[in-house]
Amino acid sequence: MKFPLLHSLRWRIQAWHALILFFAIGAFCFTAHQLAWNNLLRRVDTELDRTMGRSLFRRLTTPDTGKENTAQEEAPPISPAEFLARLRAGTVTIPEEVAAYFRGTDPGFSYFVFQEFPSGKTLLRSENAPPDINLPALAGNAPDDDDNGSLEIIRLRQHRRELVRFSHHRLGLVMMVGCDITPEIEEMRRYTWSLAGAGLGVWLLGLLGGWWLTGRAIRPIKNISATATRIAEGNLSERIDPGSAATELAELSRVLNQTFDQLHQAFERQRQFTSDASHELRTPIAILLAETQRILKRPRSVEEYREAIETCATTAARMRHLVDGLLLLARQENTAGPLPVTPLDLAAFAEESVRQLAPLAHSRGIILENKLSPAPCSGDAATLSILVTNLAANALDHHRPSGGDRRVTLRTFLDGNQAVLEVEDNGPGISAEDLPHIFDRFFRADKARTSTAGHTGLGLAIAQSIVNSHHGTLTADSTPGQGTRFTARFPLNAPNAN
Numbered sequence: 001m002k003f004p005l006l007h008s009l010r011w012r013i014q015a016w017h018a019l020i021l022f023f024a025i026g027a028f029c030f031t032a033h034q035l036a037w038n039n040l041l042r043r044v045d046t047e048l049d050r051t052m053g054r055s056l057f058r059r060l061t062t063p064d065t066g067k068e069n070t071a072q073e074e075a076p077p078i079s080p081a082e083f084l085a086r087l088r089a090g091t092v093t094i095p096e097e098v099a100a101y102f103r104g105t106d107p108g109f110s111y112f113v114f115q116e117f118p119s120g121k122t123l124l125r126s127e128n129a130p131p132d133i134n135l136p137a138l139a140g141n142a143p144d145d146d147d148n149g150s151l152e153i154i155r156l157r158q159h160r161r162e163l164v165r166f167s168h169h170r171l172g173l174v175m176m177v178g179c180d181i182t183p184e185i186e187e188m189r190r191y192t193w194s195l196a197g198a199g200l201g202v203w204l205l206g207l208l209g210g211w212w213l214t215g216r217a218i219r220p221i222k223n224i225s226a227t228a229t230r231i232a233e234g235n236l237s238e239r240i241d242p243g244s245a246a247t248e249l250a251e252l253s254r255v256l257n258q259t260f261d262q263l264h265q266a267f268e269r270q271r272q273f274t275s276d277a278s279h280e281l282r283t284p285i286a287i288l289l290a291e292t293q294r295i296l297k298r299p300r301s302v303e304e305y306r307e308a309i310e311t312c313a314t315t316a317a318r319m320r321h322l323v324d325g326l327l328l329l330a331r332q333e334n335t336a337g338p339l340p341v342t343p344l345d346l347a348a349f350a351e352e353s354v355r356q357l358a359p360l361a362h363s364r365g366i367i368l369e370n371k372l373s374p375a376p377c378s379g380d381a382a383t384l385s386i387l388v389t390n391l392a393a394n395a396l397d398h399h400r401p402s403g404g405d406r407r408v409t410l411r412t413f414l415d416g417n418q419a420v421l422e423v424e425d426n427g428p429g430i431s432a433e434d435l436p437h438i439f440d441r442f443f444r445a446d447k448a449r450t451s452t453a454g455h456t457g458l459g460l461a462i463a464q465s466i467v468n469s470h471h472g473t474l475t476a477d478s479t480p481g482q483g484t485r486f487t488a489r490f491p492l493n494a495p496n497a498n
Contacts, residue, residue, distance in 0.1 A: 005247070008216050009218055010218050013217075013218075014211055014214055017206075017207075018203075018206075018207055018210070021206045021210070025202055028199070028200070029196065030370040032195060033195060036191055039375075041161070044161050044179065044181055044184060045154055045161070048154075048177055048179060054431055056177060059098055059174060060092060061120040062078075063077050066367050068211075076217065079171065081174075084173050084424040087123040087124055088116075088123060088477075093103075102126035102127070102128060103127060103128055104128060105128050107180055107182040108179065108180055109128055110124070110126075110180075111129040111130065111177075111179070112129065112175070112176065113125040113129050113133050113175075113176045114136060114173070114174070115176065116173070116174070117135070117166060118135075118150040118172070119172075120134065120135050129482075133172060133178075135164070135176075136155060152166075153166075157201070159179065159180055159181055159185060160179065161181050162176055162177070163177045163178065164323065165177075220249045220253075222254065223240070224252070227239070227240045231260055236263070236264045237264070239261075240260075241253070242254050242257070256331075256411045257327065260332065267308035282321065284316075284318050284319045285319075287312075288316070290309050290310070292308075293314075294308070295308040317399035341378050341379060341380060342381060343376065343377075343378055344378070344379060344384065345375060345376050345377075346375040346388075346420075346421050347372040347374055347375055349381075349384055349388045350372050350388055350412050350443075350479040351370060352372055353385075353392045353403070353410065354368055354370045354410060356389070357389070357396060360396060361396055361408065364396065365406055366399055366406045366408055367405070367407045367408070368408050368410075369407065369408070369409050370409070371410070371411045371412075372411065373412055373413040374414070375412040375413055375414055375419040375420060375421065376414075376492070377491070377492055380470070387421075387462075387466045387467065387488065388423075390460070390463045391421075391423040391463055392408065392410060392423055392461060394423075394459050394486075395408045395423050395425040395427070395484070396425075397426075398427055398484075399425055399428075402465070406427075407426050408423070408427065409423075409424045409425075410423055411421070417491065418492065419489070419491075419492060420487065420488070420490075421487070422484075422485060422486070424484045425483050426482065427483055428481060429484055430478040430480070435476065438460050438476055439461055439464045440461065440462050442461075463486075467488050470490055472489050472491065473488070473489050474486065474489075476486045
């Protein structure tokens with residue numbers, strides 16, 4: 001059987017709060033009750049010892065001379081042996097005031113009994129003494145001698161409290177004084193009910209307070225949950241207000257807001273990427289469809305078929321470059337785990353890139369030179385090779401069509417704790433409004449190159465992704481009419497590339 005309320009955080013907190021509060025109040029009430037009960041028994045015991053014990057024994061052992069009270073009080077008491085002998089002979093007279101005190105069986109009455117030890121024979125008793133009185137068990141041992149050769153035992157039997165004094169055990173005298181504590185028990189019962197009622201009231205008040213406190217405590221959590229739900233439903237711009245939460249939850253809110261910001265940016269990049277990829281692929285696909293439909297409308301000459309096939313091949317090549325770039329970006333951004341990292345030298349990659357691109361530069365009348373110094377670092381050789389080639393090819397592709405000293409220079413060197421790669425050209429440069437966007441996907445400052453097969457607008461985006469995966473930085477400086485310089489910096493002791 002499922003209990004939906006048990007899945008509620010507020011109800012769980014309230015249940016634990018109620019349980020802990022119940023035991024805490026119960027322990028307090030139990031302790032208070034025990035202290036009150038023990039205090040009541042001590043008060044009764046003191047009264048038994050003072051009024052009903054010592055006063056009774058002193059009154060019975062003081063001889064009645066028949067004189068005035070003053071003289072009587074000054075008369076010395078008889079010895080214990082003589083008192084025991086009188087008890088055995090039955091000649092001890094109970095004074096009237098004593099008999100009056102130990103008479104009646106109303107709640108709270110008092111009684112006494114003198115017995116012979118160890119036989120248990122009753123020598124003297126008050127007329128209201130209960131019939132079921134017996135000596136307490138001593139396990140067969142007589143009380144040891146102390147100052148007066150006596151031993152006291154206090155016991156509770158039913159509703160009676162009894163003080164038993166084994167006095168002068170060699171003479172065999174036992175005195176028992178008791179009282180009915182029904183009034184005290186009734187008093188304790190009333191106190192118990194009052195204590196239980198007060199404890200129940202405090203418990204209920206604590207439950208109400210706990211319910212209010214838990215409501216306030218989880219209110220920020222509800223706000224966070226509601227905001228997260230709205231964000232999950234598509235409102236990606238909404239954020240949690242950290243000011244309305246407690247300190248710990250405010251920190252959680254800030255972390256969640258950072259996560260939502262990253263997700264929002266990722267969704268925006270994904271949306272922009274999908275839109276741009278769709279736009280870029282739409283043109284070559286439209287060219288392919290249009291060209292094939294045109295060529296199939298009627299029979300064509302060999303030259304027309306060749307021209308159409310060349311157009312389709314060029315368009316297919318552009319699509320291949322675009323797909324290859326998209327796949328490389330996907331691998332860079334979605335690689336699970338770090339890329340393999342090995343010690344390498346940027347100068348070696350720059351030299352290899354110059355060797356590969358030299359024929360292309362020569363065909364375009366561009367001088368491709370290198371000024372390479374050792375620049376050791378750690379990274380992934382395959383992706384760093386793509387980085388150098390992309391930057392050098394980009395400089396060649398965007399140089400002046402003709403005229404003047406056309407030059408592209410590659411440099412590598414160490415700058416403090418960084419390995420640096422620079423690719424510089426003296427071409428037309430990049431305008432100030434285009435410079436912030438050159439690393440965006442599918443961005444091309446030269447709109448005239450849109451349909452050129454080799455330019456997809458992904459080269460610099462791929463280069464930046466590679467540098468970022470190696471925990472480096474890639475920047476561009478350009479002055480229109482004077483050229484552009486790309487600078488990639490890598491830490492010498494970089495962590496694993498990822």
